[in-house]
Structures are given as C-alpha cells and as structure tokens.
Amino acid sequence: MSQSTQSPRPSDFPDRHVSVLATGAHLPGDPIDNDTLARLAGPLPEDVLEGIQVRRRHWMADPATGEHRTSTSKMATAAARQALERAGVEAAEIDLIVLSTASPDHLLPVAGTYVQEQLGLEQAAVIEVRAGCVGAVQAFDIARRLLADGTYRTALVIGAESVSPLLVPFYLGQDPDRVRMRDRLTVYTFGDGAGAAVLRAGAEGSAEGRLRPVFATRSMGGARKPGMLILGGGTDVPLAQQQARKRLMDIKLDIPGTAQFGPKVFVEGIHDMLRRSGLALGDIDACVLPEGNAEYFSSEYGTAGLSAEDQATLSKTIVENLTDVGATGSAAVPLALDAGWSGGRIQPGDTVLLLAIEASRYVYAGLTLTWEAATPAQ
Known part of the structure; x- marks a missing residue:
C-alpha cells in the first residue's frame, strides 16, 4: 500500500x-444483559439498576470464562476502518493517529502503533493519551490543532477501552450470592468498545465565518483521593508486592465520592465551556455527554449549581448511549458521538459540545465544533 511522504508545512495553511x-464504532461480541450478569455475579436491587441506567454492555472478555476474544488495539482498528469507509478515505491518507486508552495491549509499544500496523501504514505520526473518559476529547483537540496549523492533513482520533478483564475476576469461580454488592455494582457499570473519527484540514483560510472550536480541560481532584483507581502493572510498589495482592490488577471506585463530587465537576466543566465559547446552553444543538445522564448523577445537578432552567435546556440536547454500552472510558464520547450521528440526532450545521467527566482525579474535558458530515446511509 503506497503512502504519501510529502507533508504540508505549518506556514502553508x-x-x-x-x-x-x-x-x-466497534462493540465486541453480543450484548450482555443484566439477567446474564445476575446469573454470573448476583443481582443488583432494581433501584440501583435504575440509578446506573445500564441495561446492556459488550465485553471483549467472555463473561463466562474470562477468555479474551479481541484486544484494545483490534477494537480501535475496527472502529477506525468503519470511520474511514464512511468518510471515503483510504488508510494510506492518514498521517496522524491520536488514540486514547487506559487499557492498552501493552505498556509499550503504545496501542496506537498497533492500529498503525493493522491499517498497513509503514509510517505515521502516533500520539497516545493515557486517560479514561476525558482522553478522547483531549485527543480530538490535539489532532484538531495539529491539522489546523498545517502539521498534518488527515487524522484518525480513536478512543478504545477494555475494562472487562478487570471485572471477570470479581466473580469468576465464586458463588454469585457471595459476591460483594460493591463489586457487583462495578461489574454491572462498565463495558468495552472503541469509537473513531476521521478529521481533515481544509486547504486554506476555510475557517472564516465558522464557529471557532473551543477546548477546556481541568483536573479538580488534586486535593481529593481518586474517584477511580486501577491498581497493578505500575511502579507504585515492587512487582513482588503487586503479585502478592488478592488480584494482580484491580479497579477500585469511591462510589460515594463520585456521586457527591462528580456532578460538581460536570457543572464546572459546562460553565467553563460556556464562558470560553461565549455560547449559551440554548445555542448548543447536541451535547455529547455519554455518562453524565445517569439518574444518580443528573439528580445532583441542581445542588452542584446548575439552574432548573439550564437543566431543562440541557436535557433536550444530550446525546448519550449509556443504557446500551455502559461506562466505556476512553470509548464513551466517540461511541456516543457515533450513535448520535449515525442515528440522525446530529445533523450538518449543528453546534456540538463534546463533554466528558472522569472520576479518576475528577477531570473534565470539553470541545465545541460545528458538525458538517451528512448522516451516513444505513
């Protein structure tokens, strides 16, 4: 496969x-419903299920055996291929890949280089963001800036996540009735998947007269313990101590802290984006907010400082698919964006706000853009 070796210079455009x-988008395997998880890990009370609002999710790990059926980079590549096909762009035209994930195939090389390999690209610029939900929005802006200044012309932005390998050990080989309720809640909450987007820079001066994109991100948890902590595979303690833990890798959630402080992060994030962009909530046609619409979360918006009027306005614009895919980390925003666009909810000319909230250190990231792509043929 031939590749263009001539890159534009920033001064050119x-x-x-x-x-x-x-x-x-790519979702691995068949959907796993709550009844299936109830048989494997024990049931959750109906009010808890209603609060998290996840009814189905997809896992790259077989829920019954824990065997891996794909990988983070393979899911990312599958999502990228669909985006390229819809865009009518050959893989050889991609000169920049920006991928976000907190669950790469390996610590090194970065997962983005495996996507590069699977797409048949001998050479490409590859940048990887190690983050959860906010990472894909950060990746969007990194790619956007590098295209806008002429460094590159065509980019793939990808968010991919494989959380299920951390979830299966919570219940595999155990009596479902003996699985702790907090562990069940974690198991029911998360899903795997990947979402991708193809971005391209115009020839010259084509930004005139259009909404200028605005980006903001902030960690608000510097003085708080993490809302989400993934243990294992790092350098916090010697490997011998890590191997002595009950689980080689583990995911820990501060559920009360997330429920209490998470909405404050969201409200600050949306206010920050409105201040920076000069937009009002009524100016936004689609707010891609994949995990902020869960009842336990959205019910606290008023306490966190979002007026009833703004909540009513926001509720009409939210684009999300939490019920069908679960909390998917780096894949959350691109999966929700893909669902909104392919389903006709996001139309050409719409002012779109991508907004992600991440519990790890209570981070938000937002990006505004004007949508241009026509709804794809089904």
Whole structure:
C-alpha cells in the first residue's frame, strides 16, 4: 500500500478549518444483559439498576470464562476502518493517529502503533493519551490543532477501552450470592468498545465565518483521593508486592465520592465551556455527554449549581448511549458521538459540545465544533 511522504508545512495553511468527515464504532461480541450478569455475579436491587441506567454492555472478555476474544488495539482498528469507509478515505491518507486508552495491549509499544500496523501504514505520526473518559476529547483537540496549523492533513482520533478483564475476576469461580454488592455494582457499570473519527484540514483560510472550536480541560481532584483507581502493572510498589495482592490488577471506585463530587465537576466543566465559547446552553444543538445522564448523577445537578432552567435546556440536547454500552472510558464520547450521528440526532450545521467527566482525579474535558458530515446511509 503506497503512502504519501510529502507533508504540508505549518506556514502553508494558517489556521485551517478542520472537519469531522465521519465516525465509526466497534462493540465486541453480543450484548450482555443484566439477567446474564445476575446469573454470573448476583443481582443488583432494581433501584440501583435504575440509578446506573445500564441495561446492556459488550465485553471483549467472555463473561463466562474470562477468555479474551479481541484486544484494545483490534477494537480501535475496527472502529477506525468503519470511520474511514464512511468518510471515503483510504488508510494510506492518514498521517496522524491520536488514540486514547487506559487499557492498552501493552505498556509499550503504545496501542496506537498497533492500529498503525493493522491499517498497513509503514509510517505515521502516533500520539497516545493515557486517560479514561476525558482522553478522547483531549485527543480530538490535539489532532484538531495539529491539522489546523498545517502539521498534518488527515487524522484518525480513536478512543478504545477494555475494562472487562478487570471485572471477570470479581466473580469468576465464586458463588454469585457471595459476591460483594460493591463489586457487583462495578461489574454491572462498565463495558468495552472503541469509537473513531476521521478529521481533515481544509486547504486554506476555510475557517472564516465558522464557529471557532473551543477546548477546556481541568483536573479538580488534586486535593481529593481518586474517584477511580486501577491498581497493578505500575511502579507504585515492587512487582513482588503487586503479585502478592488478592488480584494482580484491580479497579477500585469511591462510589460515594463520585456521586457527591462528580456532578460538581460536570457543572464546572459546562460553565467553563460556556464562558470560553461565549455560547449559551440554548445555542448548543447536541451535547455529547455519554455518562453524565445517569439518574444518580443528573439528580445532583441542581445542588452542584446548575439552574432548573439550564437543566431543562440541557436535557433536550444530550446525546448519550449509556443504557446500551455502559461506562466505556476512553470509548464513551466517540461511541456516543457515533450513535448520535449515525442515528440522525446530529445533523450538518449543528453546534456540538463534546463533554466528558472522569472520576479518576475528577477531570473534565470539553470541545465545541460545528458538525458538517451528512448522516451516513444505513
């Protein structure tokens, strides 16, 4: 497969307009419903299920055996291929890949280089963001800036996550009735998947007259313990101590802290984005907020400082698919964006706000853009 080796210089195209040409998504395996998890890990009370609002999710790990059926990079590549096909762009035209994940195939090389390999690209710029939900929005902006200044012309932005390998050990080989309720809640909450987008820079001066993209991100948890902590595979303690733990890798959630402080992070994030962009909530046609619409979370918006009027306005714009995919980390925003676009909810000319909230250190990331791609053929 031939590749273009001539790259534009930043001075060639000052402040070029960047368009999202298409998106793509990949969900591994068949959907896993709550009844299946109830048989494997024990049931959750109906009010808890209603609060998290997840009814189905997809896992790359077989829920019955724990065997891996794919990988983070393979899911990312599958989503990228769909986005490329919808965009009418050959893989050889990609000169930049920006991928976000907290669950790479290996610590090194980065997962993005495996996507590069699987797409048949001998050479490409590859940047990887190690983050959860906010990472894909950060990756969008990194790619957008590098296209806008002329460093590159065509980019793949990908968010991919494999959380199920951490979930299966909570219940595998155990009596479901003996699985702790907090562990069940974790098992029911998360899903795996990948979402991707193809971005391309215009020829020259094409940003004039369009909404200028605005980006903001902030960690608000510097003085708080993490809302989410993934243990294992790091350098916090010697490997011998890690191997002595009950689980080689583990995921720990501060559920009360997340429920209490998470909505404050969201409200600060949306207020920050409105201040920076000069937009009002009524100016936004689609707010891609994949995990902020869960009842336990959204019920606290008023306490966190979002007026009833703003809540009513926001509720009409939210684009999310939490019920069908669960909490998917780095894949959450691109999966929700793809569902919104492919389903016709996001239309050309719409002002779109991508907004992600991450519990790890209570981080938000937001990006505004004007949507241009026509709804794909079904």
